[in-house]
Amino acid sequence: MDTPNGYWMPPAASTVAQSVDDLYFVIFWLCVVFFFIVTGGVVYFAYKYRRKHPDQLATQQIGHNTLLEATWTIIPAILVIWIFVLGFRVYMDLIVAPGDSLEYQVTAKQWAWDFRDPDGCSVPGELHVPAGRPVKLTMRSDDVIHSFYIADFRVKQDVLPGRYSSVWFQADKPGTHNIQCTEYCGTSHSNMFAKVVVHTPEEFANRAQTFCKVTVGKEHGEKLYKNQCAACHTIDGNRLVGPSFKGIWGREGKMSDGSKVIVDENYIVESIRIPTAKVVEGYPPAMPAFPTLTNDDIASIIEYMKTLK
Amino acid sequence: MNDHAAHAHDDAHDVPFLEDGKGWKSWLFTLDHKRIGVMYLWSVLIAFAAGGVFALLLRLELMAPGKQYIEADTYNRFFTLHGAIMVFLFIIPAIPSAMGNFVLPLMLGAKDVAFPRLNLLSFWIYGIGSIMALSSIVFGGVETGWTFYTPYSTNTSGAVVMMTLSVFVLGFSSILTGLNFIVTIHKMRAPGMSFFRMPLFVWATYATSILQVMATPVLGITLLLLVAERTLGIGIFDPALGGDPVLYQHFFWFYSHPAVYIMILPGMGVISEIITVFSRKTIFGYRAIAYSSLGIAIISFLVWGHHMFLSGQSAYAGMVFSFLTFLVAIPSAIKVFNWTATLYKGSISFDAPMMWTLSFMVLFTIGGLTGLFLGALGVDVHLHDTYFVVAHFHYVMMGGTVIAFYAGLHYWWPKMFGVMYREGPAKFSAIIVFIGFNATFFTQFVLGTRGMPRRYYNYLDQYQPLHQFSTFGSWIIGLGFIVMTVNLLASFKQKVKAPANPWGARTLEWSIPSPPITHNFHKTPVVTEGPYDFPVEGQAASGAEGKHA
Numbered sequence: 001m002d003t004p005n006g007y008w009m010p011p012a013a014s015t016v017a018q019s020v021d022d023l024y025f026v027i028f029w030l031c032v033v034f035f036f037i038v039t040g041g042v043v044y045f046a047y048k049y050r051r052k053h054p055d056q057l058a059t060q061q062i063g064h065n066t067l068l069e070a071t072w073t074i075i076p077a078i079l080v081i082w083i084f085v086l087g088f089r090v091y092m093d094l095i096v097a098p099g100d101s102l103e104y105q106v107t108a109k110q111w112a113w114d115f116r117d118p119d120g121c122s123v124p125g126e127l128h129v130p131a132g133r134p135v136k137l138t139m140r141s142d143d144v145i146h147s148f149y150i151a152d153f154r155v156k157q158d159v160l161p162g163r164y165s166s167v168w169f170q171a172d173k174p175g176t177h178n179i180q181c182t183e184y185c186g187t188s189h190s191n192m193f194a195k196v197v198v199h200t201p202e203e204f205a206n207r208a209q210t211f212c213k214v215t216v217g218k219e220h221g222e223k224l225y226k227n228q229c230a231a232c233h234t235i236d237g238n239r240l241v242g243p244s245f246k247g248i249w250g251r252e253g254k255m256s257d258g259s260k261v262i263v264d265e266n267y268i269v270e271s272i273r274i275p276t277a278k279v280v281e282g283y284p285p286a287m288p289a290f291p292t293l294t295n296d297d298i299a300s301i302i303e304y305m306k307t308l309k
Numbered sequence: 310m311n312d313h314a315a316h317a318h319d320d321a322h323d324v325p326f327l328e329d330g331k332g333w334k335s336w337l338f339t340l341d342h343k344r345i346g347v348m349y350l351w352s353v354l355i356a357f358a359a360g361g362v363f364a365l366l367l368r369l370e371l372m373a374p375g376k377q378y379i380e381a382d383t384y385n386r387f388f389t390l391h392g393a394i395m396v397f398l399f400i401i402p403a404i405p406s407a408m409g410n411f412v413l414p415l416m417l418g419a420k421d422v423a424f425p426r427l428n429l430l431s432f433w434i435y436g437i438g439s440i441m442a443l444s445s446i447v448f449g450g451v452e453t454g455w456t457f458y459t460p461y462s463t464n465t466s467g468a469v470v471m472m473t474l475s476v477f478v479l480g481f482s483s484i485l486t487g488l489n490f491i492v493t494i495h496k497m498r499a500p501g502m503s504f505f506r507m508p509l510f511v512w513a514t515y516a517t518s519i520l521q522v523m524a525t526p527v528l529g530i531t532l533l534l535l536v537a538e539r540t541l542g543i544g545i546f547d548p549a550l551g552g553d554p555v556l557y558q559h560f561f562w563f564y565s566h567p568a569v570y571i572m573i574l575p576g577m578g579v580i581s582e583i584i585t586v587f588s589r590k591t592i593f594g595y596r597a598i599a600y601s602s603l604g605i606a607i608i609s610f611l612v613w614g615h616h617m618f619l620s621g622q623s624a625y626a627g628m629v630f631s632f633l634t635f636l637v638a639i640p641s642a643i644k645v646f647n648w649t650a651t652l653y654k655g656s657i658s659f660d661a662p663m664m665w666t667l668s669f670m671v672l673f674t675i676g677g678l679t680g681l682f683l684g685a686l687g688v689d690v691h692l693h694d695t696y697f698v699v700a701h702f703h704y705v706m707m708g709g710t711v712i713a714f715y716a717g718l719h720y721w722w723p724k725m726f727g728v729m730y731r732e733g734p735a736k737f738s739a740i741i742v743f744i745g746f747n748a749t750f751f752t753q754f755v756l757g758t759r760g761m762p763r764r765y766y767n768y769l770d771q772y773q774p775l776h777q778f779s780t781f782g783s784w785i786i787g788l789g790f791i792v793m794t795v796n797l798l799a800s801f802k803q804k805v806k807a808p809a810n811p812w813g814a815r816t817l818e819w820s821i822p823s824p825p826i827t828h829n830f831h832k833t834p835v836v837t838e839g840p841y842d843f844p845v846e847g848q849a850a851s852g853a854e855g856k857h858a
């Protein structure tokens with residue numbers, strides 16, 4: 001289902017989503033009723049008892065009314081305890097992963113996600129899962145706290161350094177959904193996007209021949225760029241954390257030690273493998289090393305860079 | 310002060326406090342609670358303006374996804390400043406320190422607070438803390454968010470130490486004011502003013518003061534630990550040094566949830582005063598409101614974990630915190646019902662303070678009700694750290710406290726400065742702010758429900774129309790506050806003299822001239838009735854003076 005769930009909710013695309021939405025609307029209507037009781041009372045009284053001449057006094061002074069006060073204490077108390085129980089039930093469904101879940105490993109770092117499926121296959125910036133199977137992600141962070149959020153699945157969990165946390169979901173049909181980071185983690189927090197791609201079980205079973213196959217070329221390079229570099233490097237000439245890649249290939253750059261460098265294969269490989277070896281003048285030495293990138297990956301990135309005129 | 314007391318009937322000292330001494334020294338070294346209150350008032354108003362400008366800049370950047378006119382890092386610094394200024398420099402001191410200082414002793418029939426020197430000290434500390442907070446802008450800025458979550462805050466660059474130390478310093482100002490008020494309320498009530506004859510604003514301030522004294526030290530210690538980790542490398546919160554980042558969150562919210570009530574309780578106190586006076590009715594359920602303030606103060610210490618349902622805290626802890634969070638909703642609901650019932654059979658006028666109060670009633674109700682979504686565990690998972698939360702706490706903090714603050718400002722303005730403002734523009738500004746507020750923040754409930762995370766510089770295209778609408782709303786709020794400010798300031802030029810009791814209120818601050826003389830009361834008043842004993846139709850009005858022997 002890729003259409004929003006009513007005016008308020010995003011698409012409901014996991015097995016738990018509908019029960020979250022149902023509870024949301026229970027609370028919603030309860031709020032609407034109470035809102036109209038209170039504002040209705042305020043507006044009605046304000047109109048009915050408005051002061052018509054300056055010396056008008058109240059017609060009656062009422063200090064309190066035990067029965068009324070007991071009623072409006074007990075009824076809300078019962079209602080909120082009821083919501084508490086419903087909320088806790090849904091929560092248990094959200095956090096207890098079924099025993100037969102597919103187990104994935106997830107690593108978050110500033111500002112990218114790395115997903116590994118049970119076979120160790122990883123596609124940069126994309127989480128590939130089958131429809132109709134529970135999937136459990138065991139997550140950790142390499143640096144600060146991040147939070148893993150798929151709005152369409154109604155799941156969210158903080159990802160911590162030095163500790164594992166986990167989240168599970170079962171997507172109900174093939175499709176693509178956004179993954180967003182929801183714990184503030186610095187400059188590119190809002191660009192820490194990824195996608196979850198839900199496949200049919202057959203597509204997923206054949207992944208070694210399709211999306212999990214290693215490819216070399218500028219398309220693969222572009223994908224890597226988007227997922228691993230775009231948080232710091234633009235392709236439109238604007239400065240972000242690092243210099244833009246626009247026209248990078250063959251450009252002459254000035255380093256912080258005063259030397260000059262022409263951007264070629266070796267320089268790019270060095271920039272990725274040992275980022276501190278040469279630091280571009282005017283920028284902080286903030287570029288991380290990327291040990292997970294293979295030589296083929298880097299070759300693909302270089303192919304892609306050549307296209308950025 | 311002693312000097313004044315000794316010459317209580319010496320007419321030379323019967324000058325209004327505003328004219329008792331000229332020049333900046335007569336202000337900066339004053340021991341008069343009213344002058345200290347006024348200095349606080351101007352300071353928090355400036356802080357509100359500064360925080361508001363940052364808010365408008367943030368909304369402007371969010372007109373469209375991607376870069377509009379500032380860089381991501383600048384945006385992050387701006388939202389940190391917006392939050393830190395609004396919370397620590399404006400909302401926390403706004404009602405207790407500015408209005409509380411001015412009216413609390415007057416309401417009690419006292420000549421000053423219990424410790425006038427301590428009171429001045431707390432203002433100075435506030436001044437120093439504020440300067441430190443703002444100086445962080447030139448020392449590299451802070452982009453951690455006002456919550457300073459570790460390990461981000463211990464590793465990122467910028468003036469984090471300066472900012473956290475400033476909050477540490479500001480905490481002392483808060484503690485000293487709280488302490489002063491507790492002692493004042495216990496020891497300086499006029500003869501005949503029993504606890505249950507105190508105005509509800511005093512009760513609210515009392516509960517707030519207890520929270521300030523008990524919770525603020527925890528924040529101070531936490532921030533010192535953070536500073537120690539950052540500067541000395543002592544591992545407390547950073548796992549790379551063997552620390553625990555979630556521990557920081559526990560410490561932080563152990564203060565900051567009670568702080569939510571430090572912010573809202575005084576606002577509720579203001580509303581209780583205004584709603585009675587402008588409907589000429591005794592408050593419905595005095596004791597329920599008084600006790601619910603204390604109830605809130607106590608339970609509020611036990612719900613901090615509701616900020617951490619997704620932090621990796623255990624499911625059982627989550628369950629207990631969720632349950633207690635729902636319990637703390639009840640006393641707030643009771644207050645809203647009581648205020649509504651107070652209007653029943655009253656004689657209701659719609660002067661500016663009442664307009665702001667009615668606005669509060671609507672906005673605070675929405676703020677409180679939307680808390681139910683966030684307290685329910687299963688729904689919070691979806692809404693946590695989205696714009697839904699942003700909208701919720703703006704409805705409570707701004708729709709609640711800030712609107713109550715401006716209600717109080719319009720209510721006590723004649724008493725503070727001895728002049729009346731123009732009624733038309735004052736009402737108009739209340740309405741404009743109400744409209745702009747809903748346009749800005751109701752939209753954000755929709756954004757959040759649809760999955761828009763908070764603290765985002767960039768966002769998915771699908772959210773743009775709502776973001777734009779919210780930004781338009783923020784301009785309407787800005788306009789409303791400009792109208793309000795100009796109108797209030799114009800009252801100094803128009804010099805329309807305020808009577809002692811323009812609203813027909815019955816609490817003690819209205820029984821003395823506007824503005825009050827330096828030592829407040831010629832003769833200590835003797836209280837013989839409750840603060841809201843308004844007459845009814847057919848019964849002779851006794852007037853506010855009638856209750857003093």
Ligand SMILES: [Cu+2]
Pocket residue numbers: 146147181182183184185186188189190192
């Ligand atoms: Cu993030």
Ligand SMILES: [Cu+2]
Pocket residue numbers: 565566569612613615616
């Ligand atoms: Cu809280």
